Amino acid sequence: MELLKTAYEVFMRTYPGFLEATLFTLQITAVALVLGTILGLFFALMKISRSKVLQTIANLYITIIRGTPLIVQIMFLYFGITSLVVLSGFWAGAIALGIHNGAYIAEIFRGAIQGIDRGQREASSSLGMTRGQSMRRIIFPQALKRSIPPLGNQFIITLKDSSLVYIISVPELFAMANREAAQSFQPLETYLVVGVYYLVLVMIFTFLLKLYENKLDVDK
Amino acid sequence: MLKCSNIHKSFGDLEVLKGIDLEVAPSEVVVLVGVSGSGKSTLLRCFNFLERINEGSIEIDGQVIDPKKQKLSAVRAEVGMVFQHFNLFPHKTVLENIIEAPMIVKKMNKADATKLAKDLLEKVGLADKADVYPSKLSGGQKQRVAIARSLAMEPKVLLFDEPTSALDPELVGEVLAVMQQLAQEGMTMVVVTHEMKFAREVANRVIMLDEGRIIESADPKTFFENPSNERTKQFIQLVD
Numbered sequence: 001m002e003l004l005k006t007a008y009e010v011f012m013r014t015y016p017g018f019l020e021a022t023l024f025t026l027q028i029t030a031v032a033l034v035l036g037t038i039l040g041l042f043f044a045l046m047k048i049s050r051s052k053v054l055q056t057i058a059n060l061y062i063t064i065i066r067g068t069p070l071i072v073q074i075m076f077l078y079f080g081i082t083s084l085v086v087l088s089g090f091w092a093g094a095i096a097l098g099i100h101n102g103a104y105i106a107e108i109f110r111g112a113i114q115g116i117d118r119g120q121r122e123a124s125s126s127l128g129m130t131r132g133q134s135m136r137r138i139i140f141p142q143a144l145k146r147s148i149p150p151l152g153n154q155f156i157i158t159l160k161d162s163s164l165v166y167i168i169s170v171p172e173l174f175a176m177a178n179r180e181a182a183q184s185f186q187p188l189e190t191y192l193v194v195g196v197y198y199l200v201l202v203m204i205f206t207f208l209l210k211l212y213e214n215k216l217d218v219d220k
Numbered sequence: 221m222l223k224c225s226n227i228h229k230s231f232g233d234l235e236v237l238k239g240i241d242l243e244v245a246p247s248e249v250v251v252l253v254g255v256s257g258s259g260k261s262t263l264l265r266c267f268n269f270l271e272r273i274n275e276g277s278i279e280i281d282g283q284v285i286d287p288k289k290q291k292l293s294a295v296r297a298e299v300g301m302v303f304q305h306f307n308l309f310p311h312k313t314v315l316e317n318i319i320e321a322p323m324i325v326k327k328m329n330k331a332d333a334t335k336l337a338k339d340l341l342e343k344v345g346l347a348d349k350a351d352v353y354p355s356k357l358s359g360g361q362k363q364r365v366a367i368a369r370s371l372a373m374e375p376k377v378l379l380f381d382e383p384t385s386a387l388d389p390e391l392v393g394e395v396l397a398v399m400q401q402l403a404q405e406g407m408t409m410v411v412v413t414h415e416m417k418f419a420r421e422v423a424n425r426v427i428m429l430d431e432g433r434i435i436e437s438a439d440p441k442t443f444f445e446n447p448s449n450e451r452t453k454q455f456i457q458l459v460d
Contacts, residue, residue: 117307119303119305119307120307120309122270122301122303122307123301123303123307123308123309123366124309124321125268125270125292125293125296126268126270126296126299126300126301126370127296127297127300127320127321127325127369127370127373128293128294128296128297128298128321128325128326128373129293129321129324129325130291130293133293133324133325137320137324138309138320141311142309142310142311145311
């Protein structure tokens with residue numbers, strides 16, 4: 001009980017800074033998701049293409065990204081890119097997180113596209129559509145719908161993983177909590193409060209996702 | 221209209237078609253029969269290049285089709301196909317299913333495509349279903365929409381791959397009736413089916429495939445009453 005009381009005090013003292021940091025967290029997550037979705041689509045299409053070269057590139061990307069820790073990727077990109085161009089920690093972090101997500105999202109899209117019944121492609125082919133037309137008009141719209149639940153899951157992971165960019169001093173939510181914990185000598189309360197921030201964000205997102213899924217279900 | 225010579229097709233080591241020669245005249249209705257595994261569906265799928273033949277040639281409307289040199293999509297636009305499992309597009313309404321290919325492939329404008337689709341729906345008796353999604357239709361209705369969808373491309377030949385095999389018995393009749401009507405209007409059709417009544421009454425010619433070869437080809441009366449091949453006799457006894 002005592003913990004909750006002091007945690008509440010920490011919350012009241014820190015919320016102006018924490019809310020600002022939350023904005024940072026959301027921004028990083030949003031950039032990472034947009035980039036990750038674009039990369040994911042791109043690499044999914046490469047992986048199911050008929051070109052061996054494109055398949056190999058996509059496989060290489062997915063293997064490397066899935067096979068190394070996100071925190072290593074963040075550090076690598078931060079020190080790698082900033083030695084070439086001037087890039088803020090925010091952008092380095094968001095890009096690293098986007099590239100990381102791209103590999104997982106590529107597999108989500110690929111699975112969904114390949115999961116569409118073969119008859120759909122055969123029917124569109126038999127009507128004279130090209131491979132591209134069939135993909136755009138028939139296969140992908142159905143695959144996208146099926147991707148939404150696993151994509152939502154991936155989005156939640158990204159939101160939480162964004163905390164790792166604290167390591168390159170981006171003033172997002174977790175970095176703020178770290179600083180506050182050290183300065184106030186109240187680490188337990190501070191991490192409890194920041195945990196609740198993440199929990200609430202994820203719950204809001206899950207709720208919005210549910211609304212969207214229900215809306216999609218109306219017709220088919 | 222459709223002519224194939226010496227078609228061979230293998231899946232791995234298994235040779236499914238062992239030299240098929242067949243010519244289908246304009247407005248002719250040819251029914252392909254045979255036990256499962258005889259190669260009849262594969263042959264049908266070769267006609268619109270869903271399967272690539274290993275050897276032989278296919279001519280459509282007097283033109284030899286070379287898959288390496290020609291755009292197969294353009295060839296397929298002229299050869300319609302109706303599938304056993306309908307393969308309607310579940311994310312599109314009945315009307316959208318039908319206008320899709322004319323608009324995308326033939327670049328027809330939406331008003332014309334819609335008018336065409338409504339006429340075709342009228343023809344297959346589903347004018348009132350234009351705006352519903354396929355999941356709301358019965359199997360027989362789905363198949364009639366699939367036929368309308370194929371017709372919208374105004375194909376020169378229409379292929380039917382066991383169009384009634386996935387239907388409940390009481391829904392078979394409505395699909396066969398539409399097919400019979402098409403035959404009477406002069407559509408060139410190649411039909412793989414187990415409906416012997418349809419073969420008897422609608423076909424101009426019935427062809428029996430066995431182990432990848434044509435073993436009987438005759439008008440329905442001769443085919444059913446006086447077949448020349450022993451295997452055909454057995455088959456007819458079995459199914460009729």
